[in-house]
Amino acid sequence: MVVKVYVDMLSQPCRALILFLKNTKIPFEVVTISLRNGDQKKAEFTKVTPLNTVPAIQDGDFCLGETVAIIRYLATKYSDLVPDHWYPKDLKKRARVDEYMAFHHTGTRGGCCGVFVNEVIFPIFNGGKQVPEEKAKKDLENMKTQLDKLDRAFLKNNNWLAGDDISVADILAVSEMMQNTVKDRDVTEGRPQLKAFVNRVKKRLNPVFDEVFAALYGWRESFKK
Amino acid sequence: MVVKVYVDMLSQPCRALILFLKNTKIPFEVVTISLRNGDQKKAEFTKVTPLNTVPAIQDGDFCLGETVAIIRYLATKYSDLVPDHWYPKDLKKRARVDEYMAFHHTGTRGGCCGVFVNEVIFPIFNGGKQVPEEKAKKDLENMKTQLDKLDRAFLKNNNWLAGDDISVADILAVSEMMQNTVKDRDVTEGRPQLKAFVNRVKKRLNPVFDEVFAALYGWRESFKK
Structure with missing residues (x-):
């Protein structure tokens, strides 16, 4: 089936x-x-x-x-x-992945997606208009707060977000962070630990990573034209 | 232990x-x-x-x-x-509870909590000031959108949010909806299905329900004075 x-x-x-x-x-x-x-x-x-x-x-x-x-x-x-590392059967290892996945919704996704909607989606549906400055600022601050938590909590002394090997937590997070790149927003700017993390995930999963992100890369190119 | x-x-x-x-x-x-x-x-x-x-x-x-x-x-x-009904071991039953718990973050919690922060928390930290009207309106609309999903998807032809018996999904949801009552906001107003659901959960879990909500009831009383 x-x-x-x-x-x-x-x-x-x-x-x-x-x-x-x-x-x-x-x-x-x-x-x-x-x-x-x-x-x-x-x-x-x-x-x-x-x-x-x-x-x-x-x-x-x-x-x-x-x-x-x-x-x-x-x-x-x-x-x-x-393969077990994606979502480990071990109770405590699984709990760590679950912890990240719970954080993810309003954490990485909430933070990055708020900025993405402001910078990419809102102008598309509003004839190129930008969101009010105050809203843009507030959402950028929230993204910073959420990404700080990745640096300070999940990635502290760790190569991966939840445990000692790559898991579904990492691909959920990186997919959000990549989304903002369509219009030249690098959310890892000024965050060497986070930048290295994103590159680590890409390197580990290529060539499949780029295959899955082809549509996003295409969208990014269309903005450059 | x-x-x-x-x-x-x-x-x-x-x-x-x-x-x-x-x-x-x-x-x-x-x-x-x-x-x-x-x-x-x-x-x-x-x-x-x-x-x-x-x-x-x-x-x-x-x-x-x-x-x-x-x-x-x-x-x-x-x-x-x-007891198994809280988080069923059966794969499909568990998946239904997981589905609600994933929705919960930006769904029920996102919707209700946005309004709660505007109406209760913001004035406390801003000398009684209210959030801008446009923000209040937008967050009320979002709450409506999220609660519509409870009515239309999770509670459609169902007494409980995820399956044929009470589960952790139900207590997560009801705890959010109860929060707004501290300052007289009944999020189930005009939603007979949702109102009946909240009462069903309370009835099923009392007297323990009221015991757990005692602090919230106390807070509510303090606003009435």
Whole structure:
């Protein structure tokens, strides 16, 4: 049986899920849901997830939304097809990955995505207009606060965010940080520890990393023109 | 061995964790971390969690932050002391609870907490001043969007948020919604399905529910005076 994976490759969590899957032996097929076209709001997709968000999966007759829930489900069901370091079975190691994944929503994702929406998405939908200066400033401050926590807590004396090897925590985080690069925002600027971390993840996962990020790189090029 | 649980009972996720624990046979002791006094920023607490957030736990020499990670860790380690419905072992049932818990951060919590901070916390730290009208309006709209998802997705044809019995999903959600009541904001207003749900959870868990919410009720009374 093949898992159907509904994604838009321009979405951060979708890329994280596909990057995870490509590093496992879980059989899957990609179904593209174009957020720009509003595919996620269509009745057919509501049957897959009433949350109308990507990514989502269909495994037999079981449908599931929310990236971290999907990762947990797949890593448990297909545990013999997933190298253990991605989501360790050991209770304490797993708890560390879970801790990061809980932080991730309003932490790395909340911080980076707030700035991304202001700098990239808002102007697209508002004829090139920028968000009010005060909002831009506040969201930049929040991003700084969240990234400080990566430096100070998760990456302190550690090469990876959660444990002694790469895990799903790392790909979730890096996919968010990469998103901001489409319009030349390097969130790791002035953060050597974080910069080295992002490069470490890329190096470890290439050539698959660049394959998964091809759509994002294409988007970045389109801004340069 | 007794699990040390670091909480401030005025914090939504702390109450959810304590409500969960009181419905299990996991041995625990409460250590109060007063957010008002800034206990969470003290060096001693940083040793427990460098995230400097509550709740956090210490189980032997293992420390962990982030509510949903803590719940997963405890429910797995002490599975024989936790009635299964709280965090079911069945893969698909568990995935449904995980799906809600992932949604929770920016969903129920993001929605309700945004309004709570505007209406309760901001005036306290700004001499009674209110947040700008536009911000208040935007955050109320976001709360509506998130609560719509509870009605439309999670509670559709269902008494509980994730499955056919009460789970940790329900207590996480209700603890957020209760928070807004300190200053007379009933987030279930005009939402009969959601109102019935909150009452269902209270009824199911009383008298323990009111015991855990005593500090919040006290805070509410202080606003009435």
